[in-house]
Amino acid sequence: MPTIFRLDASIRNEGSVTRAVATTLESALLANAPDTKILRRDLAHAPLQSPVWAAALTGSHAPQGQRTPEQHKALALASELGDELSQADAFIFAVPMYNFGVPPHVKAWFDVLISDPRFSPRSAKPIAGKPAYLVLARGGAYGPGTPREGWDHATGWLKLSPPVSVWSVLTL
Template sequence: MQLFRLDASIRVAGSVSRALADTAEHAWRAEHADPVVTRRDLGLHPLPADAWASVARTGFDPEAPSAPEAAALITELGAELLSADAYLFAVPLYNWSLPAHVKTWIDLLLLHPDLGLRGDQPIAGRPAVLALSRGGGYGPGTPKEGWDHVTPYLKRILGEVFGLDLHVAEAELTLADVTPAMAPLRGLAAESLRNGHANAAAHGQRVAELIRSAA
């Protein structure tokens, strides 16, 4: 069984999204005797920022120069998803939005002939865990309610455009321990983190069970 894991945090030590994904991966591994994990770390190895534009331009301008390296990258990224049985995406909230390197990854995949907007959802129904971390609080009634532009977007892309069976584990208020003004929220932050890890473990195990039952 093959798991594809995507990490997007620019941090390694102290990254909550990576830690949640580690929990989910550990639970997934425990259910498989010989697991295979394919990794792409966008946080440490971002994709070329101009790759999407160089390929997309050729679809509108017949005189635009070809972009064979970017086109080959799209093929490579698509193959990583097509060859996997299950998926694990670890994404933090940066500046109330999606990290730029994740947006580049998605934009390139949407140009893929099978996975993109003109494709037929070849990975639809496959299970996936989405591990999300948010430094602040964005729930109903909070001052920043509605400022989280990552969660709904990723649910739309991963769950609807790609058609994945998406299971979400999330933790917020992750900056409370290092932000004096957020000190009163540290108890809530600890609870959110515990719940996030519990959900990540449960989702990792559930994804493994779904793959096993479908095999």
Template sequence: MTVLRIDASIQGPRSASSELADLAEAEWLSVRPETTFVRRHLGADPLPADAWATAIHSQFVPEEQHTQEQRDARALAASLASELQEADAVILALPLYNYGVSQHVKTWIDLTIAGSVPGTALLEGKTALVLTTRGGGYGPGTPREGWDHNTAYLRRIVADVWGADLTLIERELTLAGVNPAMDAFIEAAELLKKAAHEAATNAGRSLATR
């Protein structure tokens, strides 16, 4: 079995989303130690931001007239689509940035879609674990209610466009204890952290058995 793991944090070893993915992966391997993990870290090794537009524009030019940049962009898009489609399951650690999906995650999604046959559900019938984190609070009644433009988009792409059997785990208030303005939320943040860690551990164990 092959699991594709995508990380996207720019926080390195301090990443809350990667921490959740580490827990899920460790539990997965405890159940299925023969699993091969294929890794791509979009935060540490971002994809070229202009590759998607280049790949799309090449579709309107005869292949024999493609520039080297267009050939490279098309090859990259095709390889990303194949990487996703060939995986038996995926673990996606994709935090919220600036109230939405980060630029480097959007580039990966756009290129993967560009590299696939239109209408192809790349994860049809496969398991996808999405782990997303938010520095602040975005729940009902908070000042930022409705400002999370990340989670619903990820659900739409992974479950509806790519056809995955989606498990979604969220963690909020990750900046409590980091940003002094959020010190009042440290206790609540610890409870949310504990719940998310337990959920990630349980998901890694249960999804590995499917």
């Protein structure tokens, strides 16, 4: 059975553009493959705790026998995040732009994820080449010639920082 991993990051349930567009996209994908399993992670409603990243990072560099309980727990979470992505055949990332950048809970998710050796910056990504959709919503105009040109720090970061190699980007 094919699996789609869906990550939601909007702090809004009602009125969220990214959630609505991601749901429409998900429905379209399911119409073509109704037996598909959806694996979900909602970072806004179940955010990773900020100390987890530091524990995962330091734990990944510490010998197994010298890791603290916090480091073991953080590395287990990093492995869980990596497993979620590795199990999927396609991906939907629904991310709003907040204060001209990615939400902090999205950044924390990426930071913890890359503590997993499979997703470290120098690794061959186990999910490279699989279809991935980035649904990015931002209020206002940020294109060339607009008053906020250059203020969108989310789109470029998301395109350069993801654990996958190619995105289909839907910017709203």
